[in-house]
Amino acid sequence: MSKSILATGFLFVFGAGLSMNALAQAKPDVIVKQRQAVMTLQGKYFGPLVAVAQGKAPYNAAAVQRNAGFLDNLSRMAWDGFDPSTRNEKSRALPAVYDNNAKFKEYTSRLENETSTLVTLSRGGDEAAVKAQIGAVGKVCGACHDDFRSK
Amino acid sequence: MSKSILATGFLFVFGAGLSMNALAQAKPDVIVKQRQAVMTLQGKYFGPLVAVAQGKAPYNAAAVQRNAGFLDNLSRMAWDGFDPSTRNEKSRALPAVYDNNAKFKEYTSRLENETSTLVTLSRGGDEAAVKAQIGAVGKVCGACHDDFRSK
Numbered sequence: 001m002s003k004s005i006l007a008t009g010f011l012f013v014f015g016a017g018l019s020m021n022a023l024a025q026a027k028p029d030v031i032v033k034q035r036q037a038v039m040t041l042q043g044k045y046f047g048p049l050v051a052v053a054q055g056k057a058p059y060n061a062a063a064v065q066r067n068a069g070f071l072d073n074l075s076r077m078a079w080d081g082f083d084p085s086t087r088n089e090k091s092r093a094l095p096a097v098y099d100n101n102a103k104f105k106e107y108t109s110r111l112e113n114e115t116s117t118l119v120t121l122s123r124g125g126d127e128a129a130v131k132a133q134i135g136a137v138g139k140v141c142g143a144c145h146d147d148f149r150s151k
Numbered sequence: 152m153s154k155s156i157l158a159t160g161f162l163f164v165f166g167a168g169l170s171m172n173a174l175a176q177a178k179p180d181v182i183v184k185q186r187q188a189v190m191t192l193q194g195k196y197f198g199p200l201v202a203v204a205q206g207k208a209p210y211n212a213a214a215v216q217r218n219a220g221f222l223d224n225l226s227r228m229a230w231d232g233f234d235p236s237t238r239n240e241k242s243r244a245l246p247a248v249y250d251n252n253a254k255f256k257e258y259t260s261r262l263e264n265e266t267s268t269l270v271t272l273s274r275g276g277d278e279a280a281v282k283a284q285i286g287a288v289g290k291v292c293g294a295c296h297d298d299f300r301s302k
Contacts, residue, residue, distance in 0.1 A: 026195075034195045037188035041228065044177075044185045073224040077192065 028086045035081025036091070038074055045070045046137070053134035059127050068122040071137070072115040079108045092150045100147075107144040114140050179237045186232025187242070189225055196221045197288070204285035210278050219273040222288070223266040230259045243301045251298075258295040265291050 026034070045067045051057035052064060082097050082104070097104050114137045121130045177185070196218040202208035203215060233248050233255070248255050269284045 034191055037191040040185055040188040041192070044228075070224055070228060073221055077195075077221060 025085075028083070028089050031081050031083055032086050032089045032091050035078045035086075038078035038081070042071060042074050042078075042141075045074065046141070049134045050138065053131040053138075059130075061122070064130060065119075065122045068115070068118045072112075072119045075111045075115040079105075094148050094150055097148050104144070104148055107140060107148070111137070111140045111144070176236075179234070179240050182232050182234055183237050183240045183242050186229045186237075189229035189232070193222060193225050193229075193292075196225065197292070200285045201289065204282040204289075210281075212273070215281060216270075216273045219266070219269045223263075223270045226262045226266040230256075245299050245301055248299050255295070255299055258291060258299070262288070262291045262295070 048057060049064065049067050049071070052059055082093065084098055086093075087095070087098055114133070118130070118133045118137055121133050124130075199208060200215065200218050200222070203210055233244065235249055237244075238246070238249055265284070265288045269281070269288055272281045272284050275281075
């Protein structure tokens with residue numbers, strides 16, 4: 001594909017906006033929108049896992065693997081959105097995110113580790129272990145929300 | 152982890168809401184919010200790839216692989232959000248999504264295939280091939296937006 005066809009393609013798709021934005025630091029309101037989008041999708045994929053863990057939905061191994069995989073990817077997407085530039089944007093993030101950032105980062109690492117473990121377990125056959133691990137993921141979600149998100 | 156601890160953990164995290172919602176069909180406005188969240192994040196991760204393809208940002212192999220992997224996951228997350236129940240919700244999706252659903256689904260498969268190829272290429276060493284493939288992904292985005300999204 002020639003460079004000019006490539007350039008035309010991108011213009012066709014996104015106008016001139018996207019490629020410019022890709023180079024500049026995203027604006028604080030955009031960054032907040034992006035990190036909230038991650039949380040929205042974490043809810044979409046974690047909800048059905050919780051239902052499985054609670055025995056309220058049947059255990060469908062393929063669906064559990066798929067949701068766990070998506071959740072694991074999503075668990076890595078939000079953190080660069082808690083940029084200091086967003087501190088004064090409207091959101092439920094508490095100032096502690098920035099004032100106690102070491103603890104916040106500890107939770108983010110813990111979540112990444114727990115979802116990674118969930119992916120591994122979801123590929124095995126131990127349903128009880130998967131359900132317990134869904135609980136472990138939920139515990140980190142809750143602990144972080146408790147300390148770093150307004151009620 | 153005992154069942155009661157598990158249940159307590161989920162209540163702690165989400166109140167009574169999430170587990171209930173996980174069982175019910177999500178409401179149309181929630182479904183639209185979720186699919187729009189996917190598009191928001193596709194923009195977050197595709198933008199820097201476009202900049203690389205256009206030579207406006209340096210080629211960082213690790214960053215390209217990471218963004219391609221996220222994009223590939225995201226390219227599978229939006230489609231169940233174009234549920235017929237959302238037809239009358241406020242969004243830029245055109246009625247053609249539902250009236251010409253076979254063509255819409257053809258685009259969704261094409262995007263999944265193109266992002267999957269991008270992931271594979273991003274793990275190799277052929278930068279030119281990766282850049283061309285970023286263009287191929289952008290072409291599907293644009294073609295689908297052209298046919299199925301209001302201007």
